[in-house]
Amino acid sequence: ARLAAAKIHSFGYIFRRFAQAVKSAPEGLRAILTKVCFLYGFYSIEQNAGFFLQYRYFTPSQMDFVRAQVNVFCREVRQEYIPLIDAFNYSDYMINSPLGVYDGNVYEKYFDQVKRQNPVGGEHPYLPLIQSLLRREIEDDEPLEDDEEDEE
Numbered sequence: 001a002r003l004a005a006a007k008i009h010s011f012g013y014i015f016r017r018f019a020q021a022v023k024s025a026p027e028g029l030r031a032i033l034t035k036v037c038f039l040y041g042f043y044s045i046e047q048n049a050g051f052f053l054q055y056r057y058f059t060p061s062q063m064d065f066v067r068a069q070v071n072v073f074c075r076e077v078r079q080e081y082i083p084l085i086d087a088f089n090y091s092d093y094m095i096n097s098p099l100g101v102y103d104g105n106v107y108e109k110y111f112d113q114v115k116r117q118n119p120v121g122g123e124h125p126y127l128p129l130i131q132s133l134l135r136r137e138i139e140d141d142e143p144l145e146d147d148e149e150d151e152e
Contacts, residue, residue, distance in 0.1 A: 021033075032080050038069070042066050046063075
């Protein structure tokens with residue numbers, strides 16, 4: 001219980017520091033940073049729902065509200081994820097995801113990546129293993145499952 005309490009306290013401390021930083025952020029950034037801050041707070045509560053319910057910090061209906069708010073803030077933050085990712089100034093190579101490409105052609109880049117990782121015409125490396133499993137013959141006296149448990 002002490003470890004859980006320390007963990008929850010740490011999440012609360014980080015949330016409070018985040019909220020303080022948002023208040024002093026430039027006006028143009030406050031709206032999105034507020035959403036990210038609330039998302040962090042609600043998500044932290046949701047991830048530790050068992051603790052909060054066990055020690056009656058929240059009721060089940062309050063936890064339902066928390067879960068709903070996580071979904072709300074995910075939808076709102078998702079609309080601005082590219083500028084948020086770009087704020088870290090990582091290259092597309094470092095991010096290694098077609099979802100945050102600089103030129104904004106998400107679907108084209110994603111489809112290209114899928115095609116590169118799944119070339120047409122070549123034999124897949126796992127195909128011989130699967131074929132050997134499909135073609136093997138099972139002896140009639142070979143048990144398919146552990147029958148000893150059924151006899152008890």
